[in-house]
Amino acid sequence: MEGQQILAYDYPLLGAFWTVMWIFLWVMWFLLLFRVITDVFRDDSLNGWTKAGWLxxxxxxxxxxxxxxxIVRGKKMGTREIRHAQERQAAMDDYIRRTAGGDGGGSATELAKLSELKAKGDITEAEFQRAKEKILH
Known part of the structure; x- marks a missing residue:
């Protein structure tokens, strides 16, 4: 092995600092670039030609x-991001309500009420079965 071997401790500390800083700045640059592109696509107030122009x-x-x-549109970027997060949260809440039966317990509560009515004798077995079929389907 002729030639000079470069070891890690031969790399100066300041050089390591600058390398880490440049990597950090490039990562931040790409995050900002993708954030701007996402904001362009997400903004409903822009028409197609305006979006294409910005892109x-x-x-x-x-x-x-x-x-x-x-500089031009950055003031409202945060507002649009918050609105988008609120819309996602509302959609998730709506999905959970629909899935869990948003009427305060869903079919399980209705079946329990029907069972109580049947036990009290307020409805007959046939009425109970018909109501149960409606709830379950």
């Missing part, structure tokens, strides 16, 4: 495009 601007001249987008 072309951001993709062709990325640094300038993202900078201009954040």
């Amino acid at each position: 072309i601007f951001v993709l062709i001249v990325p640094f300038l495009g993202v900078l201009v987008y954040v």
Whole structure:
């Protein structure tokens, strides 16, 4: 093995710092770029041509495009993100209500009430069976 071997301790601390910083800045840059692109697609107030224009601007001249987008439309980016999160939460709550039977217990509660009515003698066995079929289907 002729030649010089480079060991990890031969890499200066300042060089390691700059390498880590550049990697961090590139990761942050891509996060910002994807956030802007997501915001363009998510914004319902923009029409198709405007969205296409912003996307072309951001993709062709990325640094300038993202900078201009954040200056021009950045004030409302947080508002749109919060609104989107609230819509997702409302959709999830609605799904849970529908799945769990949002009427306060669903068919299990109704069957329990029917069973109590039958036990008291307020309804007959035939009425109980008909009502039970309606609840279960």
